[in-house]
Amino acid sequence: MKRNTFYLILGLVILLEVGVFWWAVEIHNALLSPVAFILGVVAIYVARSRVGEIIEDERTGLITQKAALRTFQVFWVVFFAVNLGMAIIGLGPPGFPRPPMRPPRSDEGLPFNLLGRYAVVQLVLLGLMILLYVGFRIYYARKYGDWDSDEEQS
Numbered sequence: 001m002k003r004n005t006f007y008l009i010l011g012l013v014i015l016l017e018v019g020v021f022w023w024a025v026e027i028h029n030a031l032l033s034p035v036a037f038i039l040g041v042v043a044i045y046v047a048r049s050r051v052g053e054i055i056e057d058e059r060t061g062l063i064t065q066k067a068a069l070r071t072f073q074v075f076w077v078v079f080f081a082v083n084l085g086m087a088i089i090g091l092g093p094p095g096f097p098r099p100p101m102r103p104p105r106s107d108e109g110l111p112f113n114l115l116g117r118y119a120v121v122q123l124v125l126l127g128l129m130i131l132l133y134v135g136f137r138i139y140y141a142r143k144y145g146d147w148d149s150d151e152e153q154s
Helices: 003-027 032-049 058-091 114-143
Strands: none
Touching: 003 032, 058 114
């Protein structure tokens, strides 16, 4: 399989994962999305193992290592700070935090439960971590010349 075919499969698996997540929320099935995620990771691993072209060499390994380390170094601070705030909200009184302009009514519930809010915050943080990794990957790829044309590749 060609490298571009692998990237197309990767994109399709990601789109399917988003669709399965949405469907699992609609039908209220908490097991469906995690199982689909694991199957998607296995499918990507199998597809990557069948790529005939070189996907990774020493330079791309170095770039991946540096980008992953920098992502970890930056993201753990953000992750800890956000989760510290979420813990305070979770351990606070019911209805905390309140909307700034009006007091809550006694018959009014939260738009979705606290666990749902926490899960959405975690998903947003995961998305930000992926974007941060991509940013570091682009930075180090330019720094170490991963995108330069190489005589041996042609």
